[in-house]
Amino acid sequence: MRSHGRRASWVLSFAVTIAGGMLVGPLVPAGATIGEAKQRRRSPALHDHADQEQHGEVVDGAEGTESASWTRSVEARRNGAMVRTAPDAQRSEPRGLLAPGARFAVLDRRAGGGCSGDWLRVADDAWVCADHVTLVRAEPAVGPYPVLDDDAIVPFEYAFSGRAGTRAFARPSDIDAGTSAATLGTSWGLAIVGTDMWRGQPVARTTRGTWIVARELRWVEPSRFAGVTLARGQPATTLSVAWVRRGGAPTFADPDGRRRTGRLRGRALVPVGTEATAGGEPMTRLSEGGFVPSSLLVRPTRIAPPEGVARGERWIDVDLERQTLVAYEGAEPVFATLVSTGRRPGTTPVGLHRVWIKIAHATMDNVEDDDARQTYSMDGVPWIQYFAGDVALHAAYWHDGFGAVRSHGCVNLAPRDARWLYAFTSPRVPDGWARMFPPPGERGTPVHVR
DSSP states (O other), rough: OOOOOOOOHHHHHHHEEEEEOOOOOOOOOOTHHHHHHHOOOOGGHHHOTTTTOOOOOOOOOOOSOTTTTGGGGGEOTTOOOOEESSSOOSSSSSEEEEEETEEOOOEEEOTTTOOOEEEEETTTEEEEEGGGEEEESSOOOOOOOOOOOOTTSSSEEEEEEETTEEEEEESHHHHHTTOOOOOOOTEEEEEEEEEEEEEEEEEEEETTTEEEEEGGGGEEOOOOOOOEEOSSOOOOOOSSEEEEETOOOEEEETTTTOOOOEEEOOOOOOEEEEESSSSSSEEEEEETTTTTGGGGOOOOOOOOOOTTOOOTTEEEEEEEETTEEEEEETEEEEEEEBBBBBBBSSSSEEEEEEEEEEEEEEEETTTTTTTTTTTTTTEEEEEEEETTTTEEEEEEESOTTTTTTBBSSEEEOOHHHHHHHHHHHHSSTTTTTTEOOOOTTOOOOOOEEE
C-alpha cells in the first residue's frame, strides 16, 4: 500500500490515506454464519459510550478541569488524545496519540494556547489538552496497543465487502428500513470489532462504528507465516537459513542430483550450509543432511551496516531482489523474514530511510486519488511504520504471498512479523499510546532498501 496524501496533513491531523493493493487472502464463504466465522471479544475502546465497558467512575464529563483534584487519572476518548511536546497547540510539535480507553496519571497541569481547559502532562514532554480526555476516579492503567485476545495474531476479525458493494448502517434498526449510512466499494477490507444478532440475522460492527449484514461479508484468515530469530555467528555473506520457493523443492542424497530422497513444501524454512556443484546446477547442502537445488531456495544475504547507520544501532535491510527483510543490531543479523514489496519498479524507494512515525492501526485507502482506476480501502491495518514519506512497513492481512512482489510500494509483512518489528524499532511506543513520533533529539530506526 502507498499513500497519495501529503505528509504535512498527517502530522497535523493524524489522517493516513494509503493506496491499497486489493489482494485477497483465504476467505470464509459469503453468507457464513457468526458461528462459522471467528468471534472476538469486543474492545471497549472501539465502541461508542453505549457499548463501552466502564473503565471507572467518571468524575466530570465536561471539558474543563475544575474537578482535576478529585481524579486519579485521565482517560483518552474514543478517537484517542493528541499529545504535544509542550502545553501550547501552536508552539509545540506533535508527539503522538494516546490510545482510546488508556488511563494516565496527571503529572502536571498548565494553562496554554489552543485548549479551553488546562494542558495535562502525562509523561516527559507529553501534554494533552483536557478537552480531549475524560477525568475518572479509576487508577491509571495502560497496556500494549492494539489489544490482542489470547492466542490472536491480529487485533480484529477481518472481512471483505461484497464484490457488488456492501451497504453499511448507522444502527441495526436501520437495516429494516433500508436506510444505509454508506455504500462500501467492491472488496473493501473491513475490521470487525463485534458481532450480534438482529431480528434473526447476524450483523457485524466495524471499526467505523457502522453495522453490516454478516452474510454480505467474505471473512479473511490472516497469514500465519512468521520469520525466524537468527543465531549469532551467521556466515559472512549469506545467512544459514533459507525458505523453499512456493512451488516446493526436491531433495537429493548427493550434490549430483541423481538419487532423490524427498520433497520440501513451498515456503518451508530450512537450515542450510554451503553450496556445492557436481557437474550440474548449484546445490545447497541442508544442515540436517542432503541437498536441494539452490535455485529453488530464497536465502537472505548478510551485509555490513550502510553509511548513515550509527555503530551498534538497530536497523532494517530490505532486499527487493530476494523479497527478504533482515533486522540487525549493529553488524549482527538477529531476525529474517519474507516480505512483499512494490510490484512496479521504483514504488518501494531504494536508499537509507528512517522511521518517522509508528501507528498501531489505521485505515489505508486511495479514495481521494482521482487518477485511481479503482478505489481501495483497508481498515484496521496494524503495526504501521512509515519510513519514506508515504511508504511503510506494515502487516498485510489480505494476502499470504510473502516472498513475492505484491504491494503498491509499501513493505507488506505477515502479521506476526509486523508486530515483532514494531517492538524492535524506534521510536519505542510506550504502553497506552496509539501513535508515536520520534521524541525530540532522537531519530527513528534506519530502513535500508536495496
